[in-house]
Amino acid sequence: MTYRKDDGIGTVYLVGAGPGDPDLITVKGLKLLRRADVVLFDRLASDELLNEARPDAELIDVGKTPYRASISQDEINALLVEKAQAGLTVVRLKGGDPFVFGRGGEEALACYAAGVRFEVVPGVSSAIAAPAYAGIPVTHRHMSTGFTVFTGHEDPNKDETSVDYEALARVGTLVLMMGLGKLAKISERLQAAGLAPETPAVCIEWASTDQQRVIEGTLATIAALVSEAGFESPATTVIGAVAALPQQGLRWFKDHEIEICS
Numbered sequence: 001m002t003y004r005k006d007d008g009i010g011t012v013y014l015v016g017a018g019p020g021d022p023d024l025i026t027v028k029g030l031k032l033l034r035r036a037d038v039v040l041f042d043r044l045a046s047d048e049l050l051n052e053a054r055p056d057a058e059l060i061d062v063g064k065t066p067y068r069a070s071i072s073q074d075e076i077n078a079l080l081v082e083k084a085q086a087g088l089t090v091v092r093l094k095g096g097d098p099f100v101f102g103r104g105g106e107e108a109l110a111c112y113a114a115g116v117r118f119e120v121v122p123g124v125s126s127a128i129a130a131p132a133y134a135g136i137p138v139t140h141r142h143m144s145t146g147f148t149v150f151t152g153h154e155d156p157n158k159d160e161t162s163v164d165y166e167a168l169a170r171v172g173t174l175v176l177m178m179g180l181g182k183l184a185k186i187s188e189r190l191q192a193a194g195l196a197p198e199t200p201a202v203c204i205e206w207a208s209t210d211q212q213r214v215i216e217g218t219l220a221t222i223a224a225l226v227s228e229a230g231f232e233s234p235a236t237t238v239i240g241a242v243a244a245l246p247q248q249g250l251r252w253f254k255d256h257e258i259e260i261c262s
């Protein structure tokens with residue numbers, strides 16, 4: 001494995017931090033975090049990971065909470081460029097994988113436009129890790145030959161939604177990220193598009209951390225169960241036959257609260 005020499009020209013590293021458990025960052029991501037002059041981090045970055053930064057590193061919180069941006073994306077892009085142009089090694093630490101609903105592409109484009117060197121260090125995305133921590137393989141022989149990750153951020157009733165619910169209802173496993181508050185509407189849309197109400201569905205909150213909670217239900221019941229339990233972001237929902245596998249013996253992550261609703 002090779003790393004850039006410190007040649008006085010700054011580089012921006014878009015580093016995936018993994019889904020929550022700090023041990024799930026990649027070795028490369030951790031090495032870069034330990035070398036960085038500046039670390040820009042998100043809401044989901046754990047203190048344990050931030051403690052890996054050099055004591056003299058500048059740590060900048062650019063976290064946004066859902067529906068409330070504390071710092072705009074343009075400001076984050078400008079900061080990345082400014083720090084790198086000052087000759088600094090910049091780590092942009094992002095939850096999960098930087099290129100999965102992480103706006104990492106926009107940050108990389110901003111670097112490119114400014115002539116700033118950048119590298120992408122992929123991370124373990126919660127799109128796969130959250131199901132895994134609930135005992136759900138997103139593909140499984142004879143059950144699901146593929147999976148689709150989509151966002152619940154968009155209003156499923158708006159005319160111009162780019163989410164094709166009819167197409168989603170026909171494919172294998174569905175992994176829904178963000179937009180927990182729209183789960184009821186999304187479930188309705190999927191059922192209206194032909195997905196059976198009894199399709200297994202599981203929602204995982206704070207996957208891979210000691211706060212992890214899991215609710216197992218069906219497409220028809222999951223939204224109400226999640227709302228009753230007071231689930232909040234970050235949470236990921238898996239819909240499809242594979243979401244029945246935890247009940248068949250795949251629950252392996254023991255230290256979490258679980259509600260089983262058939």
Ligand SMILES: C[S@@+](CC[C@H](N)C(=O)[O-])C[C@H]1O[C@@H](n2cnc3c(N)ncnc32)[C@H](O)[C@@H]1O
Nearest residue numbers: 096097100102125126177178206207234235236
């Ligand atoms: C802005 S997206 C970022 C996704 C991230 N780039 C990734 O690859 O995991 C945030 C969404 O990721 C999901 N998410 C992130 N961390 C999670 C976790 N520990 N448990 C469950 N879902 C998580 C939730 O759906 C959350 O709303």
